[in-house]
Amino acid sequence: MVRFTVLASGSKGNSTVLSGGRTRILVDAGLSCRELFRRMKLSEEDPATLSAIVITHEHQDHVNGLAVTARKLGIPVYFTEATHRAWMRWLAPRRPMTYAQWLEMCRKQTAERQAEPESETPENELTEDTFDLAVGNSVQSAATAASQPAASHASGRPPAVKDDPTWLPAVEYFRPGEPFSIGDVCLSPFTIPHDAADPVGFVFSSEGVRLGFATDLGYIPPNVKAQLHNLDLLLLESNHDLEMLRDGPYPWPVKQRVLSRVGHLSNDATAEFLAADYDGQAAYIILGHLSENNNLPELARVAAERALVGRASLLTNRLLLAGQHEPLSSITF
Ligand SMILES: [Zn+2]
Numbered sequence: 421m422v423r424f425t426v427l428a429s430g431s432k433g434n435s436t437v438l439s440g441g442r443t444r445i446l447v448d449a450g451l452s453c454r455e456l457f458r459r460m461k462l463s464e465e466d467p468a469t470l471s472a473i474v475i476t477h478e479h480q481d482h483v484n485g486l487a488v489t490a491r492k493l494g495i496p497v498y499f500t501e502a503t504h505r506a507w508m509r510w511l512a513p514r515r516p517m518t519y520a521q522w523l524e525m526c527r528k529q530t531a532e533r534q535a536e537p538e539s540e541t542p543e544n545e546l547t548e549d550t551f552d553l554a555v556g557n558s559v560q561s562a563a564t565a566a567s568q569p570a571a572s573h574a575s576g577r578p579p580a581v582k583d584d585p586t587w588l589p590a591v592e593y594f595r596p597g598e599p600f601s602i603g604d605v606c607l608s609p610f611t612i613p614h615d616a617a618d619p620v621g622f623v624f625s626s627e628g629v630r631l632g633f634a635t636d637l638g639y640i641p642p643n644v645k646a647q648l649h650n651l652d653l654l655l656l657e658s659n660h661d662l663e664m665l666r667d668g669p670y671p672w673p674v675k676q677r678v679l680s681r682v683g684h685l686s687n688d689a690t691a692e693f694l695a696a697d698y699d700g701q702a703a704y705i706i707l708g709h710l711s712e713n714n715n716l717p718e719l720a721r722v723a724a725e726r727a728l729v730g731r732a733s734l735l736t737n738r739l740l741l742a743g744q745h746e747p748l749s750s751i752t753f
């Protein structure tokens with residue numbers, strides 16, 4: 421069974437649980453760990469069964485609860501390398517480091533750990549793992565990472581890195597344009613235009629079901645259009661109403677940023693894609709990342725419905741809106 425649950429969507433936090441086969445993935449961790457777990461339980465998802473966390477980009481509304489959640493569950497986090505580095509800079513801004521310096525810090529921590537007899541447990545290979553994975557530039561066998569028992573990630577946290585805010589149980593890198601697998605789920609990451617280090621959207625596939633995932637993008641370029649076809653479910657941003665944004669409370673530089681080619685999709689831009697480029701195949705279309713200041717759910721819905729006129733039937737294009745404050749009902753295939 422494939423199951424898709426949006427726990428939260430919007431500028432105050434984004435997180436979705438996706439499961440296929442025996443694999444369960446958290447896409448973005450933009451809520452506090454506590455709130456993530458609360459919403460997962462509301463949605464009858466067990467946090468302890470998560471296999472991995474996948475991050476689309478380093479903006480705060482996508483990573484707020486990341487470190488705490490990953491550590492608590494002892495599961496690997498998948499980033500692009502640039503996103504990982506940007507996330508570390510965001511978390512530890514007082515210690516700006518070059519990549520070489522960061523590697524040197526990892527080496528020192530390993531040496532310190534080896535000098536402390538009480539921390540030398542056989543399974544204590546966390547820093548090694550993180551170090552090796554950071555140095556390597558290919559996606560490791562995801563099945564290997566995901567199949568390691570959580571205890572081996574979580575139990576051996578070295579004292580030297582305990583207070584490092586960027587410490588994670590394990591880090592895996594992927595590259596846009598290079599599909600990879602986590603257990604039973606195949607992930608195809610693609611570049612999206614957004615003002616982050618290396619932002620991506622995804623097509624997830626499992627058990628023959630294809631799910632498209634694209635929020636936080638300033639426009640829909642050809643490479644994204646090419647990905648968003650033949651889907652069973654599409655989660656697409658419908659961030660703002662242009663008039664509400666123009667007349668709204670944001671300072672002009674912020675308005676410019678949202679409107680820019682690396683900002684967010686307006687209701688009109690999303691509707692234009694649905695009317696002109698979308699193939700009409702998905703059973704579900706979920707509008708996400710709606711602005712609470714510059715949009716109204718009804719405006720987003722009406723724009724999308726108009727674009728889908730004639731497409732909606734009992735079987736396809738059921739339109740749903742993902743919200744900020746409560747999970748959307750799980751969708752199963
Ligand atoms: Zn966002």
Ligand SMILES: [Zn+2]
Nearest residue numbers: 477479614636
């Ligand atoms: Zn963003």
